[in-house]
Amino acid sequence: MINLTVNIGNLKLKNPVMTASGTFGYGEEYAEFIDLNRLGAIVVKGISIEPMEGNPPPRTWETPCGMLNAIGLQNIGLKRFLKEKLPFLRKFDTKVIVNILGNTFEEYAKLACSLDEEGVDAIELNVSCPNVKRGGIIFGTDKKMLAKLVAGVKKCIKSATLITKLSPNASDIKEFAIVAESSGSDAISLINTIRGMSIDIETRKPRLVNVIGGLSGPAIRPIAVRMVWEAYEAVNIPIIGIGGIIKSEDAIEFMLAGASAVQVGTGNFLNPRATIEIVDGIEAYLKRKSVSNVGEIVGAFIGS
Amino acid sequence: MINLTVNIGNLKLKNPVMTASGTFGYGEEYAEFIDLNRLGAIVVKGISIEPMEGNPPPRTWETPCGMLNAIGLQNIGLKRFLKEKLPFLRKFDTKVIVNILGNTFEEYAKLACSLDEEGVDAIELNVSCPNVKRGGIIFGTDKKMLAKLVAGVKKCIKSATLITKLSPNASDIKEFAIVAESSGSDAISLINTIRGMSIDIETRKPRLVNVIGGLSGPAIRPIAVRMVWEAYEAVNIPIIGIGGIIKSEDAIEFMLAGASAVQVGTGNFLNPRATIEIVDGIEAYLKRKSVSNVGEIVGAFIGS
Amino acid sequence: MSKLFRAEVVSNLTLNDKNNLLTLKPLEKVLKPEPGQFYMIEVSHTYDPLLKRPFSYLRRRVAELQFLYAVRGRGTSLMKKFKEGMVINMIGPLGRGYPRPRKDCMPLLVAGGTGIAPIFSLAEELPRKAYILHGAKCRDELILMDELMGLGMESFLCTDDGSFGVKGTVADALYDFLMHKASPSNHYVIFACGPRQMLEAVARVASEKGIRGYASLEENMACGFGACLGCAVKTIHGYKRVCKEGPVFPIEDIVW
Amino acid sequence: MSKLFRAEVVSNLTLNDKNNLLTLKPLEKVLKPEPGQFYMIEVSHTYDPLLKRPFSYLRRRVAELQFLYAVRGRGTSLMKKFKEGMVINMIGPLGRGYPRPRKDCMPLLVAGGTGIAPIFSLAEELPRKAYILHGAKCRDELILMDELMGLGMESFLCTDDGSFGVKGTVADALYDFLMHKASPSNHYVIFACGPRQMLEAVARVASEKGIRGYASLEENMACGFGACLGCAVKTIHGYKRVCKEGPVFPIEDIVW
Ligand SMILES: Cc1cc2nc3c(=O)[nH]c(=O)nc-3n(C[C@H](O)[C@H](O)[C@H](O)COP(=O)(O)OP(=O)(O)OC[C@H]3O[C@@H](n4cnc5c(N)ncnc54)[C@H](O)[C@@H]3O)c2cc1C
Ligand SMILES: Cc1cc2nc3c(=O)[nH]c(=O)nc-3n(C[C@H](O)[C@H](O)[C@H](O)COP(=O)(O)OP(=O)(O)OC[C@H]3O[C@@H](n4cnc5c(N)ncnc54)[C@H](O)[C@@H]3O)c2cc1C
Ligand SMILES: Cc1cc2nc3c(=O)[nH]c(=O)nc-3n(C[C@H](O)[C@H](O)[C@H](O)COP(=O)(O)O)c2cc1C
């Protein structure tokens, strides 16, 4: 009998596989493909206080082994989320993690405390979204602001676990990981998308109206694995690995590098059953290697 | 008759296509595949004062649409380069650009001035190599040190063009581009490889003995194009675009984003004739679009 | 019965310079598609190209699905190489197709180029006579004419180069039809698919003539099933997902 | 005559659970390879997998090149799908093969598993009798035995599971040969290819017995023609490129 449970702060997951924010909607779209009860956790699309309509199309473009997106954080806003989406998610035996985004400290704080009161299991601070001019991104690349934000949000949370999602666009991921930890974050998740762009040479126009979008998919995996390892060497709080995870081998690679859990993003688009297949794949790997506890492989790679 | 010539500082190239340092050796290996006279310029493997033996194998690993390398700057050193390699390169009607790497300001200065005296056409400062513990990399991610380095090297150069190769591992490429420009660099080239890693889940060992290597290839192109555009918006000196250029469409994309010239790296491995095919492809594109001067497409993309 | 299934390539034929006919045999039990719905088709087993490609179905037979596709870029170039017996993954049926024409209305099917695909799937399900206006670049690209006739459709054909039928766009043909051939007793409803600018022209004619209708739109898609919000199009009700609320929208709702 | 050329797949056969035989017909004029040289073979027309894969040639015929390959990972899995008529890009012949055995010496060909490929190409060029020691996992994977006999080779075969020939590694077999079957009048020289640990064992036996020899090594390759410095192996003369100074090195020069 293999133990797949993992702890992220005071949050106990039945297995280390979560969905990455913005790639899983609010769960509904996947209910017809997989049994949501089998997921370690569902991380929902980033929520802001007021609804956001997002960017004009085109919003996505395919790149070599990756994709660019500039959704522009389209979301239905806090009120409607609590009313229309949260009840659906509550029906399943899985943890609900809400990714939040604000333009000011106050907005982040307000979002965090209302969601905490509503009893969501964890809050993931999106301080790293590359698709909005103001807001998000600056928190993710300015240490002082990040420290202030994390500490402030932590104060107004009673029971929910606080996860800070780090930006890969920062020069030294270690420093930001340390700031998140010392400011009271219970865990960190990384990486968000990397800022990229593409131009249509026939029209000379950008492939995304927003010009710059976020790069995701297998293309960024080697960068993400490296950042997870660097963060693992720098902090003691749990790390959630994200970036180009399509198959269980990829998830295991992140865990060996130091991730206690993983999030699957773009992989859901290629295969809506990816998350479940990854859970099964991790279990099969542990069996094959006769490892009884998934925690044993976290950071277990033989560095040199 | 289409004009493909471009100027990089006082350096006049017959066309905008160069080879990227470390992917073209010292030219010899490609002489049997292409006519080196057709290249805009040849950028040779990074040279240090003393020979370097490089890292133990394995030194490369394939990743989705990319590759990791940790060659460790193996090179024959300044003396042997001048004696054994430069004479060969001089035989061709193309510009010779020498990529240099040092561990101290003094080393960079010594390299630059001897190469300048030997009459090489341009010197490319590699301040961004991710594969050596000390040296290179710090210059590339510390603005003050970069300013001091560029200014110092510039002082001891008489005729050679000075190109600073920027690190994509810096959080804000704009700032470093501006530092290079204001410190006297005649041009900047970007991007170098992005730090990445991969783990063999069967052995739990890193795919590269060095653990971390540099990611190159099509996978990083969207990131590189974005950085070139950001640099183009920030500085007035010519920009040399690098990163995942395999076909002429890719080179044109970089030029539309603001690159006056391009360098082909990993693309040479997939197709040793890539550079020449790109020169022909750019010319065909300009014909098709009835553009008479390649300079007209530089930064000509219709942003929004 | 899952929307995610494997299918075997039965045949992959070149119809003309532009159009190809792909016939797939699902290897699992699948859902019955509605005219105008689409499928996400895997074009490569590797990560390059990474994403599946969306295609409306042309025809469904007891155990087969047929698609009409044009080679546009890398993905469709790989589709052209699909060989008999090859097995691919696909997702569908997806999205909302065309509504069933009400008894009291006369359907006007309007197709541009490869846009004939979902229009044909609709024509096959129509219980009675309807008009079809089909435009293409040249004669060669006007396909399925006999089949449509066999379905009892009355066709009005046009080509950009005049090599067959009327010279001009299908929007012109629509205008001409409504001006001279339409009978006032008929309550016409448009069902359209084709390039965006053609649909925009059709929408203009429709509003001018006060006729309602439906159009199938295209947008880049990452997932195809509503999760990524990547396929948004602007409507008078705000951004809608082509893959979920669409691909078929009331033509008067679309903000061009 | 360029080393970069296109070739058409003539056939792609499965020999046993491990080995496959790929026959390619160059579509351009190509250079004549030397035994032990290799080719970089494109496994995908897309960017995933990105790099070509290195393979020693097994046989060359007037207008054909044959390769013996084992499926190891993603690239070779794609090779297994190569269909007759498919056209791929390749580069070669590359690197330095085995030196021609001098008249006064008796070649001892030592092959482990798929390492038989370059050894066979050498055997085909040998003007006279030689000994060949071939080891594999099991009987099924001992291939080309008749062909080697036909070339006048005297074979000593061994399998890890003892299902054929002597049970044990080819290094053991080599040791046994030198102890009991070798004639003092002969000046033996080893020509080896196989897994690294096998070659290391062979090198140990060779030095113990004071016999010189040559081994073909493997390393990950990005370019295959000397440009990337990615394929370095440690020798007593410092790092050498497997693709340029190698793949064949004097066995006593290699630092294991
Ligand atoms: C609902 C729907 C139904 C469709 N039905 C058909 C059909 O029946 N027959 C047919 O020939 N084509 C159809 N298309 C268009 C078809 O999906 C594109 O031609 C195809 O995706 C192009 O892929 P590519 O790799 O060849 O082009 P590339 O330009 O190389 O593709 C690059 C990226 O852009 C996307 N893309 C490019 N053009 C389009 C487009 N017009 N629509 C959506 N995504 C695009 C691709 O999916 C890919 O992600 C349909 C599109 C949609 C949205
Ligand atoms: C000079 C030379 C000659 C060779 N001759 C033969 C031969 O005749 N028959 C045969 O079956 N194999 C031969 N090999 C080994 C063959 O190249 C590898 O098995 C193959 O590259 C594996 O590719 P993959 O994508 O299936 O494996 P993956 O593990 O998926 O490949 C990942 C990356 O690692 C590289 N790689 C993995 N294993 C090796 C290896 N052993 N050597 C070199 N690169 C490797 C791949 O090229 C690729 O870049 C030779 C290798 C070299 C260097
Ligand atoms: C279409 C799309 C939308 C996304 N939206 C969000 C979001 O709202 N909030 C967030 O923190 N990350 C968002 N992300 C980033 C992902 O959660 C994830 O960090 C990133 O895609 C890398 O993982 P992947 O390579 O597995 O996709 C989004 C990614 C994609 C592709």
Ligand SMILES: Cc1cc2nc3c(=O)[nH]c(=O)nc-3n(C[C@H](O)[C@H](O)[C@H](O)COP(=O)(O)O)c2cc1C
């Ligand atoms: C094998 C290898 C060796 C390299 N060596 C150097 C080097 O010595 N100096 C340097 O500045 N860049 C070096 N680079 C980086 C390339 O010059 C280039 O900046 C990078 O590979 C991105 O371009 P590409 O995607 O076209 O390969 C090397 C890259 C590779 C793949």
Ligand code: FES
């Ligand atoms: S394509 Fe993902 S939401 Fe429509």
Ligand code: FES
């Ligand atoms: S593979 Fe590039 S130098 Fe050997």
